[in-house]
Amino acid sequence: xxxxxxxxxxxxxxxxxxxxxxxxxxxxxxxxREGEFLTLLGPSGCGKTTTLRMIAGFEEVTEGQxxxxxENVEDKKPNQRDVNTVFQNYALFxxxxxxxxxxxxxxxxxVKKPEIKRRVGEMLKMVQLEGMEKRLPAQMxxxxxxxxxxxxxxxxxxxVLLLDEPLGALDLKLRKQMQFELKxxxxxxxxxxxxxxHDQEExxxxxxxxAVMNQGILEQIGAPEEIYNRPATKFVADFIGETNIxxxxxxxVMDGRIGISLEAGTAAVKAAGFHKEEMVYICVRxxxxxxxxxxxxxxxxxxxxxxxxxIGSVNKTIVELVNGQxxxxxxxxxxxxxxxxxxxxxxxxxxxxxxxxxKEEQIYNLIExxxxxxxxxxx
Amino acid sequence: xxxxxxxxxxxxxxVLYPCLVYLFLYVPILVVIVFSFNTSRMNIVFEGFTVEWxxxxxxxxxLMDAFRNTLLVAFFSTVISVIMGTLCAVGLYKLxxxxxxxxxxxxxxxxxxxxxxxxxxxxxxxxxxxxxxxxLTLIISHITFSLPFVVITVRSRIAGFDPxxxxxxxxxxxxxxRTFMRVTLPxxxxxxxxxxxxxxxxxxxxxxxxxxxxxxxxxxxPLKILGMVRKGVSPDVNALSTLMILGTIAIMLFSQMIQGKxxxxxxxxxxxx
Ligand SMILES: Nc1ncnc2c1ncn2[C@@H]1O[C@H](COP(=O)(O)OP(=O)(O)OP(=O)(O)O)[C@@H](O)[C@H]1O
Ligand SMILES: [Mg+2]
Numbered sequence: 001x002x003x004x005x006x007x008x009x010x011x012x013x014x015x016x017x018x019x020x021x022x023x024x025x026x027x028x029x030x031x032x033r034e035g036e037f038l039t040l041l042g043p044s045g046c047g048k049t050t051t052l053r054m055i056a057g058f059e060e061v062t063e064g065q066x067x068x069x070x071e072n073v074e075d076k077k078p079n080q081r082d083v084n085t086v087f088q089n090y091a092l093f094x095x096x097x098x099x100x101x102x103x104x105x106x107x108x109x110x111v112k113k114p115e116i117k118r119r120v121g122e123m124l125k126m127v128q129l130e131g132m133e134k135r136l137p138a139q140m141x142x143x144x145x146x147x148x149x150x151x152x153x154x155x156x157x158x159x160v161l162l163l164d165e166p167l168g169a170l171d172l173k174l175r176k177q178m179q180f181e182l183k184x185x186x187x188x189x190x191x192x193x194x195x196x197x198h199d200q201e202e203x204x205x206x207x208x209x210x211a212v213m214n215q216g217i218l219e220q221i222g223a224p225e226e227i228y229n230r231p232a233t234k235f236v237a238d239f240i241g242e243t244n245i246x247x248x249x250x251x252x253v254m255d256g257r258i259g260i261s262l263e264a265g266t267a268a269v270k271a272a273g274f275h276k277e278e279m280v281y282i283c284v285r286x287x288x289x290x291x292x293x294x295x296x297x298x299x300x301x302x303x304x305x306x307x308x309x310x311i312g313s314v315n316k317t318i319v320e321l322v323n324g325q326x327x328x329x330x331x332x333x334x335x336x337x338x339x340x341x342x343x344x345x346x347x348x349x350x351x352x353x354x355x356x357x358x359k360e361e362q363i364y365n366l367i368e369x370x371x372x373x374x375x376x377x378x379x
Numbered sequence: 380x381x382x383x384x385x386x387x388x389x390x391x392x393x394v395l396y397p398c399l400v401y402l403f404l405y406v407p408i409l410v411v412i413v414f415s416f417n418t419s420r421m422n423i424v425f426e427g428f429t430v431e432w433x434x435x436x437x438x439x440x441x442l443m444d445a446f447r448n449t450l451l452v453a454f455f456s457t458v459i460s461v462i463m464g465t466l467c468a469v470g471l472y473k474l475x476x477x478x479x480x481x482x483x484x485x486x487x488x489x490x491x492x493x494x495x496x497x498x499x500x501x502x503x504x505x506x507x508x509x510x511x512x513x514x515l516t517l518i519i520s521h522i523t524f525s526l527p528f529v530v531i532t533v534r535s536r537i538a539g540f541d542p543x544x545x546x547x548x549x550x551x552x553x554x555x556x557r558t559f560m561r562v563t564l565p566x567x568x569x570x571x572x573x574x575x576x577x578x579x580x581x582x583x584x585x586x587x588x589x590x591x592x593x594x595x596x597x598x599x600x601p602l603k604i605l606g607m608v609r610k611g612v613s614p615d616v617n618a619l620s621t622l623m624i625l626g627t628i629a630i631m632l633f634s635q636m637i638q639g640k641x642x643x644x645x646x647x648x649x650x651x652x
Contacts, residue, residue: 058546078549085550091543095565104561105551156551 006033008070009160009192010055015064017050017216024050026216027064032160032194037186039195039203042213043239048196051213052162055194056085069159079108084153086163090145092137098124098148099133105156123151126185143174150182160192167202179206200240204228212236234356237283244289244327246282247358250274258355264321265301267347271355281356286330288352291319291344299347303327305338319344408624415617422612432618439615445603452514452589452599453582456521461575463522464529468570469563471530472537483534486527497524498591505592512594520592521585525578532577536570569638576634580627 010032017025025047032038040048053059055066057078066073073081084105092101102123106116124130127147137145146166153161166182167175183206186193197203203210204224211221212235220232231237238245248260248267258271260280274280291305306326307318315337317329327346331337338344410422418427436442471479489497501520502512510516544566548558564571586601593602600619607616 056550058549077554078546079552079554083550085547087543087547089541089543091541091547093544093548093562093566104548104553108552108557152547152551 006036008032009034009036009068010194011067011070012051012055013065013067015051015054015066016062017047017054017059018062023062024216025054028216028218030211030218030221032192034192035190037183037193037195037206037208039197039207039210040213041197041200041203041210041239044198046213047216048198048213049164052085052164052194052196055160056083056162057081082159084156084158084161086146086149086153086161086166088165088168090137090149092145092148092152094137097134097136098129098140101137101148102152102155104152109156119155123155126154127151142169143178146170146178150185154185154189154191158191160194161186162194162196164196165198166195167197175202182206204240212239214239231283231354232356234281234283234358237281237354237356242286242328244284244286246284246325248280248282250276250278250280252276262301263323264303264325265299265346267301268298269353269355270350274355274357279358281358283354283356284348284352286316286328287314288348289327289329290347290349291317291329291338292347293338293342293344296345296347299345301346303344303346305340305342305344308337308340319346321346411617412621412624415614415621417614417617420614422614422617432614433622436615436618442600442603442607442615442619445598445600448514448517448593448597449583449600452517452521452597453579455518456525456582457575457578459518460522460525460529460578461571464526464574464578465533465564465567465571467526468530468533468537469559469567471534472540486530489524489527494524494587498588501588502591512592512597514594514597516594517589517592517597517599520588521582524585524588525581528577528581529571529574532574533567533570536567540566572634572637576630579630 008031010030012028012030015025015028015030016023028051040051042048050059054061057073057076057080061074068081068083093104096104099120102120103116106119111119120133121130124133127150129144129147129151132140132144137148140148149166163182167178170178179202182193195203195206204227207224209221209223210227212219212227214235220227220236222230222232227236227240231240231243234245237243246262246264248262250258251261251266252259253274253276256270256272257268258274259268260266260282262282269282291303301321303319303321305317306320309316309318313333314330315333315335317331317337319327319329321327413425414422415432416428416430417425418429418431419425471482474482492500498520501516501523505512505516545558545562548562549555553561584601585599586605589599589602593599600623604616604619607613
């Protein structure tokens, strides 16, 4: 995936992090390219902040290495790393005014006074806080404080900026605006951003690539479209956007196609890499799931229209399958709705249903393999 | 006009009661001040106004020596206990919670031990290490009893600290020491100052422990006064007391002024969050 000419800015190699016996990050491998906007996305407690803090140097890695521009940063303190952080709660110095807060890093670098003054001015202009130099953090709104925090982190011209849910405390409107501004800033400056959020919409709109984490494990990394359209695991499919998930059994494998049976019917779909008698998940986005009153080729999944919900730009239809599972289907407002209670056939267009191996199967394979290995060792 | 209306809102009893409390608190102090200007040697009737006792007091060499000793001891013990106590509190903040609990609960022991026992303990200790009582032992002992107070007041300041503020300083390139000087210290300043004020007042009027620790050359003002009072309270003691009251008030106002200044920025800060 990574293009050869892209320089790797940060490289995580088999990074583990344990708090006592609790392993919160598990053999994480991650390459972050120069100038990239990478988002760490995942549910609460999945280890996003911990990962960020290891990169910044606030937490030591238990196992593995972190490289910044090819250099192992194991022995470097936070103040020796060319990385700056924007904290979730801003963490502005309450006893310093805006100007002094922003200048903090330059004062530490012993930059000359006039130069500091000039660069602080630049930063204030960039984050649109001119005229607020003398304000204390206490006298500013959340959005303004956030801008100060960003300016303070960027004035050092770091190679990488780490942002831990920087917009978490802002209201929706300001959040949207700041998302736009941040993205714009990142493109303008060309600095690598590692952005932590548990808001998937934010991740999808802002990122060049998204790394989805779950319980300390990197589930998938890829461009937003890739993550959304081709989730690699059930977790990713479920976590990003709305999705309908069926469990199915592979009845037969033909060339390029498989026949599957669900609790509520059967289907024949294009797929490769699956074998007979395997359990699979099928994930179909609400906008890709279709219903028809007429029978459909290759599909024999039947359900009943249970409810129509109008949610603004689209119509949402709830269909109940014979086994009681409820499915969500969204249609454009100009599509005619089938009447409530009518029997319908469900289907999706080729390529719109994502097939995934089930975890149980993987675990089963794993056990099978280890048993084999152990068995071999005993001989 | 406004005041009148305000007063009307209160019932007589709620005005009377605080007045009585204040009388109770301040009459003895007023009496001392009044009698310090009395021409008579007796503290019974006010015969006439004079400032003679104030001059007399300043001519009393022994009293002035004791005063000087008190100031010296108070100054050094305060400065040292503030430095040690602040560092201790900051260190505790960063410590692991288990050890922290043990250390911080042991902080209260010197505070709750009866002073007299503490005084004897110090005496026994110093004689066992063959350190004769002197200004030095006096200063050391004053540090010992004021240190826990400093640690506790500073700690109560740090307790509410957002640790990411310190991390932000590190992140922006400040080393441990620079972070302490530029961020930690300014933020805990109100605690440091009130800790210092506490140490100062404790040292200034300590009698019990100083009694054990002071050598012949290092008697302190409270001890001296106690000695003088044995022969009856003379007007120069009243004069001295008056000056001390004024001094205390001045210190108090001063510290409140600084505190208020620092507090303003901090309080407003926490108010928004
Ligand atoms: N200092 C610590 N000591 C022990 N456990 C910790 C510590 N910090 C974090 N953890 C644990 O590590 C796990 C991951 O925490 P982390 O803060 O990285 O999650 P997160 O993905 O940032 O979650 P959120 O979205 O809620 O911020 C959690 O289970 C948490 O309880
Ligand atoms: Mg977090």
